[in-house]
Amino acid sequence: MPTRRVHHLAAATAAATALTTLLATLAAAPAAHAVGFLHVVRPGESIQRAVDAAHPGDTVRLLAGTYPGSVRITTPGLTLRGAGRDTVITPGTGTENACATAGHGICVDGTEAAPLPDVTVEALAVTGFRRNGIDASGTTGLTVRATYVHDNAQQGISQEISTRAVIVGNRSTGNGQSGVFLANYAYREGGAPDTGGTLVEGNELTGNRIGVTVRRLRGLAVQGNEIRGNCGGVFVVGDEGVPRAGDLDVRHNRVVANNLFCPANPRLGAIQGAGIVLTGVEDARVTDNEVRDNVGTSDFSGGIVLFKSVVGAANARNTVTGNRLSGNSPADIADRDTGSDNAFSRNTCARSEPSGHC
Template sequence: MPTRRVHHLAAATAAATTALTTVLTAVGAAPAHASGELHVVAPGESIQKALDAARPGDTVQLLPGEYRGSVRISTPDLTLRGAGPESVILPAAPTADQATGQAAAAPVADGAAACATAGHGLCVAGADDRPLDGVTVEALAVTGFRKNGINATGTTGLTVRATYVHDNGQQGISQERSTRGVITANESTRNGQSGVFLANSVDSEGGALSADGTLVTGNVLTDNRIGVTVRRLRDLSIERNRIHGNCGGVFIVGDEGVPRAGALTVHRNQVVANNRYCPPNPRLDHIQGAGIVLTGAEETAVTENDVRDNVGASPFSGGIVLVHSVVGVANARNTVADNLVLGNGPADLADRDTGTDNAFERNRCAVSEPVGRC
């Protein structure tokens, strides 16, 4: 079986491991060391077959090269590791139907069929009543998929590290109904929606869920619609990310659901010149020049961020902006403190909401809306 070729590919595996170590050292992360079996996959071989053969504690190692087709992880405590951005997961190549001359999709392995049908690249799939625990995805690229590059649902303790997720139709890295995730040291760029998207659910309403300490840190998020979107979640942190060149930097989104979205931190991020124009959709007005936006959130701490040069003319434009949700729910009991907020327009700090119990403290800024917030 081509997925257990440790002896035959020892030199290549050593090279891949060296490349991985170089990548992770460059981004300040330590490589994971699984205690189980190593399954080495070379270009032209099936990632899905290796994943299906792996057991908890195993590592599936991708050598540099292109890998066609969606893949799905459903085994706990599993590591899928590439050799850096040279290990690329792409959509399945079309095959010519000799009878009709029309292009047809290439066959998809059974384990990945649902992921491919949904339009995602790499799926990490658990269940609400039985979350998939302890999966690590690191040091690989995912690009060109119709929907999400990396799509995680029903997981706990998922780590996504040192990946390059770009040019996907919707979200770069998406996590729903999941807890204790760590999304770190990734580059997510030119995705149709968010670079990183965290939500209770994309296809149902309801109150905010606890993310139980999920951490988004050390990522570079550029040229997406929004850098980081958090929708109807609580208990998570967005820290020390570089977010620039998007239409909007960070959106914390809540509504009338109970419990409310919030009880989270946005801390020490660099949110600069997110000035692309994104047209309106049926739910939101156009977005441009939006730094950090709170809409319908509560008890969120926005602290020590560097928010500069976000300029536009949308309802969300400005450095740090509070605006009521699309269903009219006001922000409540949020704290905006100790931020550097300069060069944003039409204002550095903009409180466009009806809430009266949000605090603005010790921020360095030049223009506020209304006056007196700086």
């Protein structure tokens, strides 16, 4: 037999053997998880069990109904989607997971060193929790959309040490602190990091202590929101920390009749009739907002108010321009700060403190 034919037969036999081995291995291996798998949860079933079984990119879909128990998300790229306001998450035993132990409704948990990416929470209601309705920490690219977060004891939607969030089209009402709360850290000090373009847009924020609070952050926008019937509308809060809070936009919001009275707490004085308030902030832009009928007698009362921070840090280089103000008392625009380099221009209003800012 020619040598070449022997070699060819040996090669063909080896290839057939390899193919048979590969097919046997594939047959014995478990099926790969499909990207974007849908997990459907019905009332009476465990949301947490479905979340824990999900892989990155999956969707956990909740049918209409009431679901007792907190939910903790640690899977990147997960979507938790309800059927709208008829999907309601309420407190359970309080011991089902770390989120429940902390007193929150839905937790999205990464870390500062390894932020959890691209989680979406949408089209559901969260109510009755002793702390925050939706609590996010150590995330990047989080989306919270079309939720109804109401009557929670602290924040409605809360986020800390996170970047690139989109909080859009939510209704947050009747919460003990802020409808939307954004901070560097919720419970410790530190300079103001850049959020990389976090957006708070198109939300309805009513009946809270404050509609939107932005504390010690930079590089974000609060825009196009309906903010009414709170004690205060928008608070942008900074201090002497470095980098300082600021370089952000508050624009195109409707801030109306935030006239509830909220007594002082250990961090902040009493609040009533406060529209948009800057304290200890630099390089912020407050533009093209409708601010009217905010009336009260607290230090923060008025339409657009600049006030020194709780540690006495002055506002610096902020611009207040193109806003439409009316019916605010004691003033439509009030600069009650010691800073002298804040700019006011093209605002339509009747009264300012001091005069000349309208």
